[in-house]
Amino acid sequence: MQEFQTNKEDITQSRLIQAPINTVNDGEVLVKVDRFAFTANNITYAAMGDQLQYWQFFPPHGEDAKKWGIIPVWGFADVIESNNTELRVGERLFGYFPPANELVIKPMRVTPASLTDGSAHRAQLPPTYNMYQRVKHEPGYDRANDNQRMLLFPLHMASFCLYDLLKSNDWFGAEQVVIISASSKTSTGLAYGLADDKDAPHVIGLTSDHHLDFVNSIGAYDSALSYDNLEQIDASKPTVIVDMSANADLLSQLHMHLGDNMRYTSNVGLTHWDESRSADGIIKERSHQFFAPSHMQQRMKEWGVDEFNKRSTSYIMKSAAKTVPWLKIKELDGLNSLEDTYQDICDGKIGPDEGLVVVM
Structure with missing residues (x-):
């Protein structure tokens, strides 16, 4: 079994290793990873791997494993072996997987719609990331999508949460x-939601010179610079600033330019993950x-899971519908192609209108 790993001290370094064959114990299932997306958001996961525990989801194998992370x-993945009475071979799941051929899951809290991985090493991790959707039970499920x-x-789930926060x-x-970093897909998903709200303020996209034409072309922003x-x-x-870049120098310039009129900054992503994350002039208290x-967890407690799913799904369907016309999906052939890219x-270097999918 192949496993794609990243050096935790230098996330630009990667390796492919051969991992041991998985053993499936009582109550567990083995899934074969079919395909997965790989975006700048995954680089954010790596850059914040220790801080937000992203390295904890899938323990790595191989030599010097402590230096490497997944x-x-x-x-999406399909169940190919099952020692669990509630999940049969052939089930198809959508959720969080390692960039690897297979994963052992211990299904807990199984419903017709979803399940949670109850593996011990994931017990203290965010519940949202431990949940898998049983897609064959969804009305109208189509693999083509x-x-x-x-x-x-x-990405657009994060957009919805940001929209709700604002x-x-x-x-x-x-x-x-x-x-900031207006060309990122989380940014565009947020901008589309704000554009649909007649009560929302004027929305300005801030981006690089290289991406300015793209940002102006997608009909998400009132203006772009x-x-x-x-x-x-x-x-x-x-x-109010929504910062997807984590470029502290840029954020400092903007804070100093706005002064007391900088009312709130939401620090979200790390599209500029290799830039400085601290600088003078940033108004930290806001x-x-x-x-x-x-x-998500807070809103699920307040609204209930069904209401949260209803509101977020409605939002995502609208923002995705506006994204699909310009999104160019590029399929990569397996983990070797991922390592090459x-x-x-x-x-x-991946264009803002591109979306990478690794087909296993």
Whole structure:
């Protein structure tokens, strides 16, 4: 069995190793990974692997295993062996998998719609990431839509949570929303949701020169600027910032430009993962790290799971429908192709209109 691993001290380094054949104990199932998406979001998982426990989901095998980690990916897998009475061979699951051929899951809290992996090493990890959807039980499930679902569902779920955060706080009193790294798919998913809300503030996309034409072309933002022209943002207006980049120097410039009118910053992603994460001038008391699974769990408690699923699914269907016309899906042939492409992903060389899918 092959396993794609990343060096935890230098996430630009990767390796493929041969892992031992899995043993399936009582109550467990063995799934064969069919396909998964790999995006800049996965690089964020690696960059924050220790801080947010992403390295804990799938323990690595091989020599010097402590130096290496397995980046979780969103994808589909099929049950090929079962020692569990509630899950038969042939079940198809959507959820969190390792970039590897197989995974052993211990199904718990099995319902017709979903199950949770009850493996001991995942017990303290966010429940959202331990849940798998039994897709063959979904009305109208169509494998033809798997690629879009893998690529967009996780990212636009975060978009929905950010939209809900902003709206439920009355936009933090802002008259404009600035989204940094506006070409990222989580950013565009958020911008589409804001564009659909007549009460939302003016939305400005901030992006690189290289991606400015793309950001202007997708109909998500009221206006767009390159990083070099951020001083054109009206500093007289109360502003909320959603930062997908984690580029501290850029964020510092924007905070100093806005001054007291910087009302709130949500620190989300790490599209500029290799840039400095600290700089003078950042208003830390009005800046907060955003973690989508925590927001989801809170809303599920307040609204109930069914209501949360209803609202989030409605949002994602609308934002995904606006994304599909410009999204170009590129399929990679297995883990060797992923390893060949991995450096380009780390270097940000994948176009914002591209979506990579690894077919095993």
